[in-house]
Amino acid sequence: MSIIKNDYEKMNITKIKKAKNNKKLTVITAYDALFAKLFEEIADIILVGDSLNMSFAGENDTLSATLEQMIYHTKAVCKGAKNSFVVMDMPFGTYNNETQALKNAVKIYQETNAAAVKVEGGENRAHIVKHLTLNSVAVMGHIGLMPQYVRSEGGYKVRGKTKEDVQQLISDAKAIEEAGAFCLVIEGVMSEAAKKITEAINIPTIGIGAGSDTDGQVLVWSDMLGFFEEFKPKFVRHYLNGAELIKESVNQYRNDVQNKTFPGKEEEY
Numbered sequence: 001m002s003i004i005k006n007d008y009e010k011m012n013i014t015k016i017k018k019a020k021n022n023k024k025l026t027v028i029t030a031y032d033a034l035f036a037k038l039f040e041e042i043a044d045i046i047l048v049g050d051s052l053n054m055s056f057a058g059e060n061d062t063l064s065a066t067l068e069q070m071i072y073h074t075k076a077v078c079k080g081a082k083n084s085f086v087v088m089d090m091p092f093g094t095y096n097n098e099t100q101a102l103k104n105a106v107k108i109y110q111e112t113n114a115a116a117v118k119v120e121g122g123e124n125r126a127h128i129v130k131h132l133t134l135n136s137v138a139v140m141g142h143i144g145l146m147p148q149y150v151r152s153e154g155g156y157k158v159r160g161k162t163k164e165d166v167q168q169l170i171s172d173a174k175a176i177e178e179a180g181a182f183c184l185v186i187e188g189v190m191s192e193a194a195k196k197i198t199e200a201i202n203i204p205t206i207g208i209g210a211g212s213d214t215d216g217q218v219l220v221w222s223d224m225l226g227f228f229e230e231f232k233p234k235f236v237r238h239y240l241n242g243a244e245l246i247k248e249s250v251n252q253y254r255n256d257v258q259n260k261t262f263p264g265k266e267e268e269y
């Protein structure tokens with residue numbers, strides 16, 4: 001434990017809100033119990049992102065992730081990180097209207113220990129966020145580049161490049177705050193715009209590809225640890241050469257098997 005220097009404290013909504021203009025929030029994704037346990041006492045929030053559809057399931061985008069799959073992974077993450085504030089992404093198509101969104105959010109609360117859900121959308125979806133928060137569901141918003149819109153938008157596009165778009169993003173952020181969200185992810189937004197959005201609202205913003213002026217940062221665990229070799233957008237920093245280290249180790253294992261040095265005497269019964 002001694003090598004990990006941190007001031008970990010168990011998170012709750014009140015503490016997260018107080019982090020605005022205070023301590024930067026560190027958010028990381030997790031998809032299973034083993035990794036969730038490793039992140040538990042370091043990250044402020046663990047996100048079970050629908051990015052798992054790409055980095056876990058090998059699909060090309062997040063759209064085919066199902067509610068059942070997300071619940072399965074969220075259960076595993078909550079088991080591994082019992083003390084963490086866990087947020088689950090509501091997958092594409094599970095919050096198209098108020099009634100459907102609430103029904104699915106209640107199912108998430110009934111079947112997992114997630115503390116909150118995350119939904120993508122700005123002004124256009126604020127009424128859905130409002131319906132959830134009015135019914136006691138804690139909601140993290142997500143604006144800017146919204147991966148669940150990739151097919152309808154025809155790609156991933158960095159936002160906030162024009163005055164008009166910056167104004168739209170600020171309106172989106174305000175609408176989501178007004179709807180009762182406790183926190184807001186800003187993804188793929190020009191840094192200057194993300195700064196303006198952060199200044200325009202009173203709930204903490206969590207950036208990914210949105211510069212350093214948000215109230216926190218989020219990264220996908222397999223990106224930042226270098227396990228997802230094909231995915232290296234500009235905003236990812238590799239803190240570990242995961243893929244390289246794993247391939248070297250498995251290669252070593254194969255060599256040991258082939259030259260019969262594994263198992264050794266001390267590994268036998």
Ligand SMILES: Nc1nc(=O)c2c([nH]1)NC[C@@H]1CN(c3ccc(C(=O)N[C@@H](CCC(=O)O)C(=O)O)cc3)CN21
Nearest residue numbers: 051054055062147156157158220223228231233234235
């Ligand atoms: N593993 C993983 N990490 C993520 O960060 C992530 C996912 N999956 N899945 C869901 C979304 C998809 N994300 C993406 C996907 C592609 C780009 C991308 O192509 N970015 C371009 C910039 C595009 C532009 O300039 O308009 C890049 O080259 O960085 C960015 C974010 C972020 N999210």
Ligand SMILES: CC(C)C(=O)C(=O)O
Nearest residue numbers: 029049050051185218
């Ligand atoms: C990248 C984060 C914000 C996310 O939504 C995900 O992991 O699905």
Ligand SMILES: [Mg+2]
Nearest residue numbers: 049050051089
């Ligand atoms: Mg997501």
